[in-house]
Amino acid sequence: MNHTVTITINGVKHTREVEPRTLLASFIRDHVGLTGTNVGCDTSQCGACTVHVDGQAVKSCTVLAVQADGSSVTTIEGMAQGGKLHAVQQAFWDQHGLQCGYCTPGMIMSISYMLKQNPNASEEEIRHGLEGNICRCTGYQNIVKAALQAREALSN
Amino acid sequence: MFPANFDYYRAGSLAEAVDLLQKNPGAKVLAGGHSLVPAMKLRVAGPSALVDIGRIADLKGISLANGQLTIGALTTHAEVANSPLVKDNCGVLAQAAGQIGDQMIRNRGTIGGSLAHADPAADYPTVIRAVGAMITVFGPNGLRMINADSFFTDLFSTALADGEIITSVTVAAQDASTRGSYYKIPHPASGYAVVGACAIVSQADGVCSSVSVTVGGATANPVRCAGVESALIGKAANEANIAAAAAKTDESVNATMGDQYASSEYRNHLAAVAVKRALMAASA
Ligand SMILES: Cc1cc2nc3c(=O)[nH]c(=O)nc-3n(C[C@H](O)[C@H](O)[C@H](O)COP(=O)(O)OP(=O)(O)OC[C@H]3O[C@@H](n4cnc5c(N)ncnc54)[C@H](O)[C@@H]3O)c2cc1C
Ligand code: FES
Ligand code: FES
Numbered sequence: 001m002n003h004t005v006t007i008t009i010n011g012v013k014h015t016r017e018v019e020p021r022t023l024l025a026s027f028i029r030d031h032v033g034l035t036g037t038n039v040g041c042d043t044s045q046c047g048a049c050t051v052h053v054d055g056q057a058v059k060s061c062t063v064l065a066v067q068a069d070g071s072s073v074t075t076i077e078g079m080a081q082g083g084k085l086h087a088v089q090q091a092f093w094d095q096h097g098l099q100c101g102y103c104t105p106g107m108i109m110s111i112s113y114m115l116k117q118n119p120n121a122s123e124e125e126i127r128h129g130l131e132g133n134i135c136r137c138t139g140y141q142n143i144v145k146a147a148l149q150a151r152e153a154l155s156n
Numbered sequence: 157m158f159p160a161n162f163d164y165y166r167a168g169s170l171a172e173a174v175d176l177l178q179k180n181p182g183a184k185v186l187a188g189g190h191s192l193v194p195a196m197k198l199r200v201a202g203p204s205a206l207v208d209i210g211r212i213a214d215l216k217g218i219s220l221a222n223g224q225l226t227i228g229a230l231t232t233h234a235e236v237a238n239s240p241l242v243k244d245n246c247g248v249l250a251q252a253a254g255q256i257g258d259q260m261i262r263n264r265g266t267i268g269g270s271l272a273h274a275d276p277a278a279d280y281p282t283v284i285r286a287v288g289a290m291i292t293v294f295g296p297n298g299l300r301m302i303n304a305d306s307f308f309t310d311l312f313s314t315a316l317a318d319g320e321i322i323t324s325v326t327v328a329a330q331d332a333s334t335r336g337s338y339y340k341i342p343h344p345a346s347g348y349a350v351v352g353a354c355a356i357v358s359q360a361d362g363v364c365s366s367v368s369v370t371v372g373g374a375t376a377n378p379v380r381c382a383g384v385e386s387a388l389i390g391k392a393a394n395e396a397n398i399a400a401a402a403a404k405t406d407e408s409v410n411a412t413m414g415d416q417y418a419s420s421e422y423r424n425h426l427a428a429v430a431v432k433r434a435l436m437a438a439s440a
Contacts (some may be wrong), residue, residue, distance in 0.1 A: 001163060020164030022261050044194050056263040066164050067210060083394045127291060132258025
C-alpha cells in the first residue's frame, strides 16, 4: 500500500504518494528532482548521499522516506543562502577540495554537521570524522584543508 | 537498489507495536534501520511488513535511578556516546558506542537494534555482556528481563521470542574503583569489529577485586573469558600479570570464525592482543 509522505526539503514542503520501500535518497532525487544528493555505493558505506534530517547528518540511501515523514531535510541545494556559498562550500572551492565532485555534496553535508557538533575539531578529529565519506579521487588532503578553512571561517 | 515490497506500519505505542506484530506474521520491527534496510536492499531479508517503532517516545532516553543506568532501546549510538550520564556511570558503553560505524551511522543506529540484530562483528553485544546488563523486553506475554549472558544464542540469533520488543537495557552504575575499556580492532573497510575485547576491572587495596572480560567478533556470539578473569583476580593490575592472564584468552575463544580478511588463527591471535590492551586500559 502506498503512503502519503510529507517532507520539508530546504524549507519547501513536498508531499508525495510513495511505496514504503522508497528510500529517502530516491524521494529527494527522483520524486522531488533535487539531484545534488548523489548515490554512490547504495550500500551505506560511501556517504555520498549524506543529508541532514532534523539537523542530523544521515545517509539517505539507508533511510526510508516513510521514516522521514514530517521531517525537515537539508540537502546540498539548501546550503548556499542568498546567493552566497556556505562556508564549507566556499572552502571546497578555495582549497580545490574536489576532482570529479561525486563525493562532494556528501562531504560538505558531513563536514558542516561535524563542525556544528564540534566547532573546534582538530585536524585529526576531522580526518577521523570523515570515516563515513569515501572519496576515490582527491586522497583527502584538500578535503581536510577545506574543512580546516571552514572551521576558521565558521568560528569568526 | 530497492527492497522487495512490504507493508509499513508506524506504531504509536509499544502495545500497538506488539499488536501489529501479532497481526502480521512475517513482519519485522524497524528501529534505526541501519542493519535491516541494507539487508532488505540486498534482498537477504524480505519481511512482509515493517512495524516502525522509531517514534515511540517511551523507548527513548537515558536515566539513572537507584544505582541503575537505564538506556531506552531507541537511544542512538551518538546519544549514548555523548551522554554525560553514561560517561559518568558506565563509561565503557559510551566509549564503545563512539566507535560504531561513522557519525551518520551513529545518528540512526540504536542500542536495541544492535542487540536484537546480534551481528557477530557488532560492538555493543561484547560490552553488554562484560558489564552484566539486563535487557528488558515486552511482548504478547508482557514484560520480562533477560540477562545479557543468556541473550545471544547464535549468529544473528537471540533469546527474543516472536513478537517481543526490546524496551531498554539496564546496567549497574559503576563506582570510582571500577574502570572499563573496550578495545576494537576494526575491519579497515567496513569498520565493524574483526575482534573486540571488553574488560571491566575493580581494584581494592592494590589488587583486582573483580574482573570481567569478553571477546566479540571472533565467534558467533561474544564469549566470556573466565580463565583470564580468574588469573587476574587477587593480583596487582600490572603489565606482567595482565600479559599472563591475557595468554589464557584461547581457553575461552575457540571455534573461532575465519574469513577472507582474517583467518581463525589470526583472529585467535588478535583476541589475546585485544584482551591485553583492554585490560591495560581498564587498569590504568
Ligand atoms: C556502514 C555501516 C557500518 C556499521 N558499523 C558498525 C560497527 O562498526 N559496529 C556495530 O556494532 N555496528 C555497526 N553497524 C550496525 C549499526 O550499529 C546498526 O544500527 C545496528 O546494528 C542496528 O540498529 P538499528 O536501530 O539500525 O536496527 P534495525 O536495522 O532497525 O533493526 C535490526 C534488527 O533488529 C530488530 N530490532 C530493532 N530494534 C528492535 C527492538 N527494540 N526490539 C526487537 N527487535 C528489534 C529488527 O527487527 C531487525 O531484525 C554499521 C551499519 C552500517 C550501515
Ligand atoms: S550511497 Fe548512501 S552511503 Fe553510499
Ligand atoms: S572528488 Fe571524485 S570521489 Fe571525491
